[in-house]
Amino acid sequence: MIVEIDTNSGFCFGVVTAIHKAEEELDKSDKLHCLGAIVHNSMEVRRLEEKGLVTIDRDMFDHLHGQKILFRAHGEPPSTYIQAKKNNLTIIDATCPVVLNLQKRIRKAYLASDSQQTQIVIYGKKAHAEVNGLVGQTDGNAIVIEGVEDLSKLDYSKNICLFSQTTKSIEGFNKIVAEIQKRMDSDKTFVFNDTICRQVANRIPKIINFVARHDLILFVSGRESSNGKVLFDECKKVNSNIYMISDLDEVDYTIFEGVKSVGICGATSTPKWLMEELKQKIEQNVIP
Numbered sequence: 001m002i003v004e005i006d007t008n009s010g011f012c013f014g015v016v017t018a019i020h021k022a023e024e025e026l027d028k029s030d031k032l033h034c035l036g037a038i039v040h041n042s043m044e045v046r047r048l049e050e051k052g053l054v055t056i057d058r059d060m061f062d063h064l065h066g067q068k069i070l071f072r073a074h075g076e077p078p079s080t081y082i083q084a085k086k087n088n089l090t091i092i093d094a095t096c097p098v099v100l101n102l103q104k105r106i107r108k109a110y111l112a113s114d115s116q117q118t119q120i121v122i123y124g125k126k127a128h129a130e131v132n133g134l135v136g137q138t139d140g141n142a143i144v145i146e147g148v149e150d151l152s153k154l155d156y157s158k159n160i161c162l163f164s165q166t167t168k169s170i171e172g173f174n175k176i177v178a179e180i181q182k183r184m185d186s187d188k189t190f191v192f193n194d195t196i197c198r199q200v201a202n203r204i205p206k207i208i209n210f211v212a213r214h215d216l217i218l219f220v221s222g223r224e225s226s227n228g229k230v231l232f233d234e235c236k237k238v239n240s241n242i243y244m245i246s247d248l249d250e251v252d253y254t255i256f257e258g259v260k261s262v263g264i265c266g267a268t269s270t271p272k273w274l275m276e277e278l279k280q281k282i283e284q285n286v287i288p
């Protein structure tokens, strides 16, 4: 049996930068707070927590004073920066530049439009950290749609300006665009901005190629990861013998019976070291 790791899977540059910033700070001091999990991968979070990273939730953040706080790659709404200033926190801002640029574009579109006439719409996952940061650019006025089923929320007698969360699928975005175009009143404008990060989208053809070559696929990803879900669904379309693994202990070794080739791949939040450990574990437990 051969076990191969997909060379194109693993951290994107946004996550690499965030983790690098955290490690840099932890080299200087033994404690750094992070608002939310730094990456949607519990094992990588654990590795950094052992070095002194302290993951806190929104409630703990509101009560934190005079400490250093890291804002992860997903970005934050303006209200978080205001609260941090009030609490005299030192911000280590690891917002991914791609997300930062999207936040600026949404803010600009919001300020340039009249909210009575134009709806700012975000195609994304409700309450996802990145989406909260994007909605914050519109003072909470943007409408979030998760799919075609949410399109009845929009008023087609008003203009629409559409953006996408960075990790959504291009296919899903195109469907939304086509459906809005059908419903719009002819005298209203519909502007759509494909703001999907190509770090995720460009991986799809490569990962599809990879999973098609193997009998069994182990997809390593945190279950909360948006891009993990997008990539997993794409992989499943070409190879249904696929399992999502978020922790090495989840591997059921009976699935390897009769399998000649195993492919290991993952999301932009999946550390390379975790895929390598999984490969080693399979080789120790399955290969005679």
Ligand code: SF4
Pocket (backbone or CB within 6 Å): 012, 013, 014, 015, 073, 074, 096, 097, 098, 099, 166, 167, 197, 198, 199, 200, 227, 268
């Ligand atoms: S997927 Fe793209 S937008 Fe998201 S953190 Fe990575 S590089 Fe940034």
